[in-house]
Each structure stands twice: as structure tokens, then as C-alpha cells.
Amino acid sequence: MSFEIAVARRLGSAQIALDLRAGPGLTALFGPSGAGKTSILNMVAGLLRPDRGRIAVAGETLFDSAAGIDCPPERRRAGYVFQDARLFPHRRVRDNLLYGWRLAAPAHRWMTLDEATGFLGIAPLLDRWPRTLSGGEAQRVAIGRALLSGPRFLLMDEPLAALDMPRRAEIMAVIARIRDELGLPILYVSHDRAEVDRLASQVVTLG
Amino acid sequence: MTPEEWEIIALSLKVSGVAVLLTLPVAFALAWLLARGRFPGKLLLDALVHLPLVLPPVVTGWLLLLAFGPHGPAGRLLADWFGVTLLFRWPGAALAAAIMALPLMVRAMRLSIEAVDRRLEQAARTLGASPAHVLRTVSLPLAMPGLIAGAVLGFARSIGEFGATITFVSNVPGETRTIPLAIYSALQVPGQESAVTRLALIAVLLSLAALVASEWLARRTGAGRGGHVL
Numbered sequence: 363m364s365f366e367i368a369v370a371r372r373l374g375s376a377q378i379a380l381d382l383r384a385g386p387g388l389t390a391l392f393g394p395s396g397a398g399k400t401s402i403l404n405m406v407a408g409l410l411r412p413d414r415g416r417i418a419v420a421g422e423t424l425f426d427s428a429a430g431i432d433c434p435p436e437r438r439r440a441g442y443v444f445q446d447a448r449l450f451p452h453r454r455v456r457d458n459l460l461y462g463w464r465l466a467a468p469a470h471r472w473m474t475l476d477e478a479t480g481f482l483g484i485a486p487l488l489d490r491w492p493r494t495l496s497g498g499e500a501q502r503v504a505i506g507r508a509l510l511s512g513p514r515f516l517l518m519d520e521p522l523a524a525l526d527m528p529r530r531a532e533i534m535a536v537i538a539r540i541r542d543e544l545g546l547p548i549l550y551v552s553h554d555r556a557e558v559d560r561l562a563s564q565v566v567t568l569g
Numbered sequence: 570m571t572p573e574e575w576e577i578i579a580l581s582l583k584v585s586g587v588a589v590l591l592t593l594p595v596a597f598a599l600a601w602l603l604a605r606g607r608f609p610g611k612l613l614l615d616a617l618v619h620l621p622l623v624l625p626p627v628v629t630g631w632l633l634l635l636a637f638g639p640h641g642p643a644g645r646l647l648a649d650w651f652g653v654t655l656l657f658r659w660p661g662a663a664l665a666a667a668i669m670a671l672p673l674m675v676r677a678m679r680l681s682i683e684a685v686d687r688r689l690e691q692a693a694r695t696l697g698a699s700p701a702h703v704l705r706t707v708s709l710p711l712a713m714p715g716l717i718a719g720a721v722l723g724f725a726r727s728i729g730e731f732g733a734t735i736t737f738v739s740n741v742p743g744e745t746r747t748i749p750l751a752i753y754s755a756l757q758v759p760g761q762e763s764a765v766t767r768l769a770l771i772a773v774l775l776s777l778a779a780l781v782a783s784e785w786l787a788r789r790t791g792a793g794r795g796g797h798v799l
Contacts, residue, residue: 407695435694442695448688452710461706462696511696 364515364547365389369405369415369425378402380568387563388541388548392555397568399551403517406549407442408435419515420547439470441513441546445520447504449492455503456488462511470512478506482536498529505536509544516540516548522557530557537561570767573742574751578771581747584659585727588666589720592674596719599671600678621733622672630736633665637737661738662745666730670723677722681715682708714787721783725776748772 365384370377378398382389391399404410406417408424411432417425419440424433449458459475479485482502492500501521508516518537522530538561541548552558558565599618603611621629637644637655647653655661685708693703709716731749738745740754752768755761 409691409694434699435691436697436699438695439697440695442692444688444692446688448692450689450693450707461693461698465697465702507696517695 363418364420365406365549366416366418367402367406369402369412369417371401371405371410371412373398373401380566382566384547384549384564384566386545386547388537388550388561389564389566390558390562391549391551391568392558392562392565393553393568395553399553399568400519402568403442403519403549403551406438407440407517408433408438422514436465439512439514441508441511441516443501443505443508443516443518443521445523447492447497447500449495449500449503449507451492453492454488455484455490455492455495458492458503459488459506459510462507466510466512471510472512473509475510478510481509481539482506496529497525498532501525501529501533502536505533505540509540513546516546518548518550520552520554522552522554534560571764574764574767574771576743577746577748577751577768580659580743581728581775584662584666584747585724585730587660587663588670588727589674589724591663592667592671592723593720596671596674596723597678597716600675600682600719603675604679604682618675619672621669626669626730626732627736629668630665630733633661633668633733633737637661637664655738657739657741657744659738659744662730662734662747665733665737666727669730669733670726673726674719674723677719678712678716681712681718684715685711710790713790717783717786717790721779725779728772728775728779748775 363383364386365382367380367382370379372378376398378401380402391402393399401410405412406419406424412425412427414427415425416423416427423429423431424438425431450461453461456475459478463471463475479488482505484499484502484506487495487499487503492503495503501524505521521537522533525533534557540546541561541563550561599614603615603618635641637647639645639648639654639656644655647655653660655664689711690703690707693707694700698706728747729749730747731753734745734747735750735753740746740750746754748768748771752765752772755764755768
């Protein structure tokens with residue numbers, strides 16, 4: 363199993379609960395806005411603590427309330443791609459890309475800067491500041507930054523939502539290639555049916 | 570400019586410089602606590618930090634005198650353990666300036682810390698950064714223009730400090746007579762108008778220089794994303 367997630371968490375008046383077992387490939391969490399999809403990703407990343415439950419990815423337990431396991435986010439090796447790219451505004455593209463790469467243990471790195479920029483077509487952007495990038499460019503850099511941190515799995519939170527139509531198709535092709543060529547398990551949040559149909563190996567509906 | 574006036578300027582710079590360096594880590598810690606912390610008594614701490622801003626400076630000076638005077642608890646401690654007394658001495662002036670500058674520094678720093686996008690910090694965590702590394706590589710650089718603004722504001726406030734200083738450590742030439750105290754002294758003596766003018770001009774120039782320097786520093790640290798102090 364790639365993802366084994368059984369969690370519950372109260373957020374304000376809403377109760378988020380999910381029981382999911384997903385195989386390899388891209389697993390889409392599909393559902394309307396406000397169904398708690400992003401909260402699920404945050405729990406898997408370690409940014410939000412479930413009230414109870416268990417989270418394991420590729421056989422490794424990241425959280426288990428019964429066993430008292432709660433691995434901090436920096437040790438979960440999650441490649442998280444946010445809806446808004448969240449590039450560091452005070453670092454050029456190159457330093458954004460290398461932020462996680464420099465922190466990763468050499469044995470955990472499986473991509474070089476050259477490979478990432480080639481794969482994503484962002485070599486010409488390396489010396490730019492994030493604020494000068496278009497939405498599509500910023501999202502490519504954010505994906506590259508996540509891949510370069512040597513992740514064991516990817517979390518993607520509506521990575522196409524902030525983009526216009528042509529850019530969407532472009533980034534969707536990139537994600538399809540990540541799914542097929544890199545073989546990383548991906549947990550992908552979306553509320554767009556077409557996106558999910560095109561990308562998902564497995565769909566879990568929420569809400 | 571007479572040698573005495575140069576000495577006054579040097580003393581002012583020393584007192585204010587030491588005051589700001591002393592306050593910087595304390596102000597940052599307090600600003601961080603007030604911006605990010607959630608604990609009982611936060612409102613009280615906030616009020617205490619701001620007290621020197623709203624108290625008459627002479628009262629702050631008197632409270633310092635009570636605490637650090639020869640019979641005050643802090644004063645006795647310093648005397649017994651380190652053989653140090655602050656009264657009538659320049660470190661006392663620096664302490665008075667530091668206390669008076671603290672609220673301004675904390676305010677500026679707190680605002681800049683609150684403006685740091687915590688979602689960027691989260692992104693850094695998922696990329697493998699420990700909380701300490703996030704602080705060093707994301708939070709601090711993003712808050713830097715505000716931290717510099719706070720330090721400069723504190724420095725300018727220290728240069729101008731008068732009431733608490735004269736109450737706490739008096740007006741001793743060469744020891745606690747900083748620019749404002751020297752101007753005050755000169756005003757008490759007929760025929761010192763030119764000295765007053767010179768010292769007042771120096772005060773204006775120092776304040777302007779601090780502001781320009783801070784703007785320049787903020788531009789440098791904010792390179793590429795346009796950070797401003799002014």
C-alpha cells in the first residue's frame with residue numbers, strides 16, 4: 363500500500379474523518395471546497411495533528427496516536443506542492459530549488475538540479491526572483507523544489523487551481539510525467555472532475 | 570566644536586550603541602513571544618513592555634533608581650556579585666536608554682514578525698528544515714527590514730533620551746552628560762546659545778543618518794522584493 367490513512371480531526375464545528383488505502387500511482391482526493399481535503403494533506407505532511415488515527419506511507423508509519431508516533435514534518439520526506447506556489451520571496455529561483463536539496467541526506471537525493479530544470483523546462487528561470495515569475499512558472503519551480511528535496515511521496519493541493527487554461531494543460535502534463543516516469547506515490551487534492559479523470563489512478567471522494 | 574562637545578557626542582554614541590545592542594536580543598525575544606506566543610498573562614506582559622512609552626520618563630527613572638540604587642535589590646546584587654554600580658556612570662545611562670527604547674523596538678519587530686507568512690514556514694518544514702533552521706533561513710530574513718527599523722528607532726530614541734537618564738544617573742560631565750543633557754545644561758548658562766545650536770544640529774544629523782542608514786540596509790536585505798523602513 364502506498365498510502366494508509368485512517369484519521370479523525372475536529373476543526374471548529376466540522377469533523378474530518380477519512381479511511382483510505384491507496385495503491386501506487388496518483389490517488390485523487392476529490393470533493394467540494396470545504397470538505398477538509400487540504401486538512402488531510404496537512405495531516406499527512408505533519409503540519410496538522412490528527413486527534414486520533416494512523417498515517418503510513420509506503421509501509422513507514424508517520425503518525426500513530428495509539429503508539430505515540432508523530433514524526434515531525436521535516437523528517438517525513440514529503441514533497442508538498444501547494445496551491446499557491448509558496449516560493450521563498452527572498453531567494454532566487456535557484457536557491458528556492460536547492461532549499462530542500464541542501465537539507466536532504468545525500469543518500470536521499472534522487473535528482474540533481476540539472477535533471478530537475480531539464481525535466482520541468484525551468485533552466486532559463488534560475489536567476490530570477492519569484493515575484494517576476496508567472497503563475498505557471500512559479501508552480502513548475504515549486505514542483506521542482508519539492509522533487510529536489512528527495513521526497514518518498516508527493517502531496518499536491520490543487521496545483522492547477524491558480525492557473526489559466528493553457529498553463530493548466532502544461533502543468534497537468536508535467537504531473538502525468540511525474541506519475542509515470544518517477545513512480546512516486548502521489549496524493550492529489552482537487553475539486554475538478556476533468557482533472558481527476560485525466561490524472562488519477564484511484565479516486566477517493568470526500569464530503 | 571570644542572573638545573568637550575566631541576566628547577559629548579562620543580559619549581552619546583557609546584551610550585546609545587550599547588543600549589541598542591543590549592536591547593536587541595531582549596526586544597526580539599519579547600516581540601516573538603508577543604507575536605507568536607499564546608500563554609496566560611500575555612496581555613500583562615504586553616502592557617509591561619509598553620509601560621515606559623506611556624509613563625512620565627521621570628517616573629521610569631525613579632523606578633530604575635529604586636531598583637538599581639545602592640539600596641535597591643538589583644543594585645545590591647550588582648554591587649555584591651560584580652562590584653558594579655550604575656549610579657552616576659555611563660552604563661546606567663545606557664540602561665535607562667535601553668528601557669526607554671524597548672517598547673518602540675518591540676513594536677516594530679512584532680509587526681514585522683506578524684507579517685511573516687507562516688505558510689512559507691510550513692513549506693520550509695516539509696522541505697526538511699527544523700524549526701531552528703526555518704527561523705534562520707525564512708522567518709528572520711523575511712522579518713529583517715522590520716528588525717532593522719526597530720533597532721534604528723531604538724537608537725534614535727536612545728540618542729534623545731533625557732528624563733529617565735537625568736533622574737536615574739544625574740548629569741555628570743564625561744559620564745552621563747549625553748547630547749540632550751548637555752543642551753539642557755547649556756541652556757541654564759547665559760551666553761551658551763552657539764553651543765546649544767551646534768549640539769542641536771548634531772542631534773538632527775545623527776537622527777537623519779540613522780534613518781538613511783536603516784533605509785539603505787532594508788533595501789539591501791529586501792533586495793528583489795522591495796522592503797522599506799520609511
